[in-house]
Amino acid sequence: MMFASSWSDRADDSGNARFTSQAATAEDLLKAQTVGLVNLNDYRKRRAEALDRKERGDSAGDSGASTPLDGASTPKAVFKKKRKVAAKGKLSFGADDDEDTENNFSKTPTPRENTPGSEVEGKVARKKLGANSSIGLKPRVMTKTALQREAQHAELARQDFLVMREAVKATEVVIPFVFYDGTNVPGGRCRIKKGEQIWLFLDKARKVGAELGVGGDKSRRDWARVSVDDLMLVRGEVILPHHYDIYYFLFNRVTGFDGPIFDYSAQPTKASPSATDADAEKDTAAYDPLAQPLKKKSKESSIPDEELEGFHEDPSTTKVVDRRWYERNKHIFPASTWTEYAPDKDLSSVQRKDAEGNAFFFT
16 A cells, blocks of 8 residues: 655645646646555556556647646546538438538548549530531521522522423423224324413314314314313323313323323423513514404414424324213223323322223223
């Protein structure tokens, strides 16, 4: 057993404390923890603890913190107040993550460049897009100037098409034909423009029949009295309505049972009138306002019939038929095979049948 230092010794030491160093030594720590009789083993243990605390205090550099000498057995630990991180704007469902954010505020955040998602985004952003070779048209800038230029080109193209269409409609063709009343009666040839309608061709054919006297003298008078409404034009085996013009069949490439109804060109040919000829017809210097329309001299084409389209066609392809005869014999071949043209019907793919619904063996 050892006897620790007395209260008088500590009083003397405390009286001179103002003149001594404020840093607690290992002996001071040992005196503060041992009062009265102490077991030798406890004394050695506390002395080792005092030395250990002194060494740890010197290494940490905590020179201002001294061990109290007022008899406290264990010094109070000093806690540092945690600094709160200012909360940023969060979503409503992010309230559950507040505690995790406060507990992990001292951790170093992982840079966004090191995350896998950022690498993928970076690669996509840096990818250079090339031109699509499968697209034939190049992209155009849709600015006001470009739109105006495109509208001007479209207007010029429209005007060019109108001029070309008028030139084609003014082109003359020669159509050989026959009068049909069960047999083919030669009728001759009619010269007509592509822009003229079917009824006008029938009127010219009627005049040709009256001049030729088809069927004798009595038939000549009948041809002179017959109306255009009583005549039909059968092209191949298709009955053409009166109000259609020839250019309609050319422009739309209308086909019959055996091919195009009119196999003429839909583009200007050498027989097409030029722009100078059209201006000559509209010359105001040669215009006579007192001239009667019936007495005006029509300008004949200088191109002979042999050089016009259709001159070498088979006359039996174009038939001029009396409608009254057709109504009496439309159940008899070949009138039973004739079909009236309709725009919504594709004759090239129609299965041909007779009046009783029997399919023809040659189709």
